[in-house]
Amino acid sequence: MRFSRWAGAAATAALTILLSSCGGGTSTAIVKLQGAGASFPAPLYSKWFKAYGAAHQNIQVDYQSVGSGNGVKSFIDKTVDFGASDAAMSPEEIARVDAGAQLLPLTAGAIVLTYNVPGVSDLKLSRKAYTGIFLGKVKKWNDPVIVAANPGVKLPDSDINVVVRADGSGTTFVFTKHLSAVSEEFAKSPGVNKMPNWAVGTKSKGNEGVTASVKTTPGSIGYIEYGYAKSQNMPMAVLENKSGAFVAASTASGQAALAAAEFPENLIAWVPDPEAKEAYPIVTYTWVLAYKTYADKNKLEALKGVLTYGLTEGQKDAETLGYLPLPAPVVDKVKAALATIK
Amino acid sequence: MSTTADILETAETTVCQPPSRWQVIADRTFRTACHTFAWVTVIGIVFIVARIILAGVPAMREYGPGFLTGTTWDPNKDAYGILPEIWGTLYSSILSLIIGTAFGVAAAIFLSEGYLGEFVFGALRVFNLHFHPFWTHLPQRLEDLLRNLIELLAAIPSVVYGLWGIFVVVPAIRPVCNWLHLKMGWFALFSTDLSGPGMLPAVLVLSIMILPTITAISRDALTSVPPKLRMAAYGLGATRWETIFAVILPTASRGVFGGVVLAFGRALGETMALAMLVGNSNRISVSLFSPANTLAALLANTFPEARPNEVAVLMYAALVLLAITLIVNILGAVILQQTSKSQQGAH
Numbered sequence: 001m002r003f004s005r006w007a008g009a010a011a012t013a014a015l016t017i018l019l020s021s022c023g024g025g026t027s028t029a030i031v032k033l034q035g036a037g038a039s040f041p042a043p044l045y046s047k048w049f050k051a052y053g054a055a056h057q058n059i060q061v062d063y064q065s066v067g068s069g070n071g072v073k074s075f076i077d078k079t080v081d082f083g084a085s086d087a088a089m090s091p092e093e094i095a096r097v098d099a100g101a102q103l104l105p106l107t108a109g110a111i112v113l114t115y116n117v118p119g120v121s122d123l124k125l126s127r128k129a130y131t132g133i134f135l136g137k138v139k140k141w142n143d144p145v146i147v148a149a150n151p152g153v154k155l156p157d158s159d160i161n162v163v164v165r166a167d168g169s170g171t172t173f174v175f176t177k178h179l180s181a182v183s184e185e186f187a188k189s190p191g192v193n194k195m196p197n198w199a200v201g202t203k204s205k206g207n208e209g210v211t212a213s214v215k216t217t218p219g220s221i222g223y224i225e226y227g228y229a230k231s232q233n234m235p236m237a238v239l240e241n242k243s244g245a246f247v248a249a250s251t252a253s254g255q256a257a258l259a260a261a262e263f264p265e266n267l268i269a270w271v272p273d274p275e276a277k278e279a280y281p282i283v284t285y286t287w288v289l290a291y292k293t294y295a296d297k298n299k300l301e302a303l304k305g306v307l308t309y310g311l312t313e314g315q316k317d318a319e320t321l322g323y324l325p326l327p328a329p330v331v332d333k334v335k336a337a338l339a340t341i342k
Numbered sequence: 343m344s345t346t347a348d349i350l351e352t353a354e355t356t357v358c359q360p361p362s363r364w365q366v367i368a369d370r371t372f373r374t375a376c377h378t379f380a381w382v383t384v385i386g387i388v389f390i391v392a393r394i395i396l397a398g399v400p401a402m403r404e405y406g407p408g409f410l411t412g413t414t415w416d417p418n419k420d421a422y423g424i425l426p427e428i429w430g431t432l433y434s435s436i437l438s439l440i441i442g443t444a445f446g447v448a449a450a451i452f453l454s455e456g457y458l459g460e461f462v463f464g465a466l467r468v469f470n471l472h473f474h475p476f477w478t479h480l481p482q483r484l485e486d487l488l489r490n491l492i493e494l495l496a497a498i499p500s501v502v503y504g505l506w507g508i509f510v511v512v513p514a515i516r517p518v519c520n521w522l523h524l525k526m527g528w529f530a531l532f533s534t535d536l537s538g539p540g541m542l543p544a545v546l547v548l549s550i551m552i553l554p555t556i557t558a559i560s561r562d563a564l565t566s567v568p569p570k571l572r573m574a575a576y577g578l579g580a581t582r583w584e585t586i587f588a589v590i591l592p593t594a595s596r597g598v599f600g601g602v603v604l605a606f607g608r609a610l611g612e613t614m615a616l617a618m619l620v621g622n623s624n625r626i627s628v629s630l631f632s633p634a635n636t637l638a639a640l641l642a643n644t645f646p647e648a649r650p651n652e653v654a655v656l657m658y659a660a661l662v663l664l665a666i667t668l669i670v671n672i673l674g675a676v677i678l679q680q681t682s683k684s685q686q687g688a689h
Binding site: 067069190193194196201203204213 | 414415416417418419421505508509512513516535537538539540617618621622623624633639642643644646647648649
């Protein structure tokens with residue numbers, strides 16, 4: 001058993017040497033792209049890179065899902081060929097990139113409020129209700145603010161257990177950005193941050209931690225990514241948007257919200273509080289960070305190729321994995337920006 | 343071949359002989375290697391501590407000792423304080439140490455005093471199998487099995503403990519905890535209700551995690567008590583209980599205490615399981631059911647997305663954790679010395 005494994009390793013090593021010596025000899029050398037960053041779009045990116053690598057034998061793209069903050073750090077330090085971030089990049093961060101940074105929104109997602117209230121399977125939350133819950137003002141499930149939006153639903157007289165993310169995350173950044181846009185009080189404190197000083201709540205690590213806490217604790221509410229909630233079959237609250245309509249999270253309602261984004265030159269646009277009647281209120285783009293100039297032309301071509309694949313074919317994967325496909329005008333804008341990279 | 347001839351030749355003239363060239367080389371190499379490895383370890387530790395201090399200096403200058411007494415952690419206001427984390431670290435470690443020591447030492451006594459063996463022997467005797475060549479080894483084997491099982495607890499990854507805590511421990515203890523809070527809420531330990539993660543589930547899981555350390559070391563200490571002491575105690579007419587509590591445990595106390603100090607160090611630094619179970623809320627509460635936070639959990643949760651100035655603050659917090667661990671170890675060593683001094687007269 002042990003011997004055969006050893007032999008396998010030796011064979012693999014020999015094969016690798018053989019292959020790499022072949023690759024060196026011919027003109028079709030393997031181009032390796034190294035990327036790192038946000039964990040939120042990681043499943044989608046991995047799928048793209050795998051599919052593209054399978055179709056183009058000479059291109060290999062590795063993506064490490066290490067978090068937005070680390071993605072930006074590695075991108076500035078030039079230890080990667082491209083980065084990825086849910087929180088885009090701040091102007092100071094962009095200024096620190098010598099080769100120039102071009103941010104490319106490649107996909108988008110929604111954040112949902114998942115809950116576990118015994119006997120309640122259809123929960124509607126008004127803007128006042130959910131900002132109140134996360135400010136610690138609304139403490140009971142039968143608070144008048146919640147009851148008003150849920151006629152006919154029997155809400156229990158129990159405490160609301162708020163679950164928030166314990167680790168710094170792009171998801172929290174986007175969620176607090178939305179709450180700050182809705183509520184001035186929230187904007188003052190806790191404010192927008194990857195890990196703010198929440199007024200309430202127990203904290204759990206990662207989407208999976210929040211989901212586990214909500215699942216196992218009756219009376220809980222927490223925020224997680226739409227794709228994750230969908231894959232785990234978690235209930236999602238129907239939220240009131242800026243126009244006063246109650247909207248459930250779906251691909252259509254998410255895209256309606258994304259359409260509101262006005263992209264400036266640098267392609268960093270937020271939709272903290274979309275106005276359209278059919279728009280789901282909490283959505284965000286997520287960005288790939290590319291340098292404006294690449295010294296290695298092979299790498300440049302490979303990167304352009306794989307990102308173009310993501311923008312065209314890859315958008316079909318987005319919906320099945322629970323992401324929001326980019327609206328067509330946005331795809332055109334990103335393609336134009338991609339063409340400017342040299 | 344020639345060396346044997348040499349030896350034979352020299353053996354005729356003198357019994358002693360200088361070490362051969364090879365022996366000298368081997369000796370020197372071994373000595374240098376030992377020195378090098380020892381120094382690499384020391385330099386490694388010094389280097390790590392120096393880097394942490396260096397990275398933490400900006401934060402130390404800015405926040406000073408107020409960092410240790412502050413209670414808010416708000417990156418938006420640049421306000422950082424770690425008193426809740428210090429409290430949570432010590433509180434969770436001490437509580438789990440109490441539980442872990444009680445169960446760990448009890449298990450060590452059970453395993454070292456032959457209780458299980460006697461029971462199995464007695465059971466075999468009922469079937470008249472106790473001198474059967476196959477069954478006669480069973481008592482010893484069962485004890486070994488049990489000992490290995492407990493030591494196996496140390497091999498379970500921390501994440502698995504965390505998940506087990508979330509999905510098994512928390513739902514299992516929640517009804518009891520909330521009943522206690524309802525009936526005895528006036529009692530400080532039960533003054534809040536348990537809403538998912540909190541201090542008690544973290545402490546329970548942590549005490550299981552430190553159990554193998556305490557049991558393994560205590561058992562070694564107990565088995566190495568000289569048999570003549572035990573015989574003497576029995577000879578003086580002491581009962582089994584009296585022998586265990588008045589003679590064997592005090593004699594082994596040094597080893598048992600060493601295990602406890604080691605376990606304390608492990609409890610202070612435990613990260614993953616606590617980050618998943620403790621609730622990560624910056625609160626100072628004596629209630630067992632309230633969520634809390636620990637230094638290690640804070641570091642693990644905040645590091646990946648920390649901005650440069652936050653990294654300095656986190657390094658400062660890491661230094662505090664290091665200092666706490668060091669103080670605990672020094673205190674342990676001092677107490678150990680004191681107790682062994684007072685024990686000296688006993689035997």
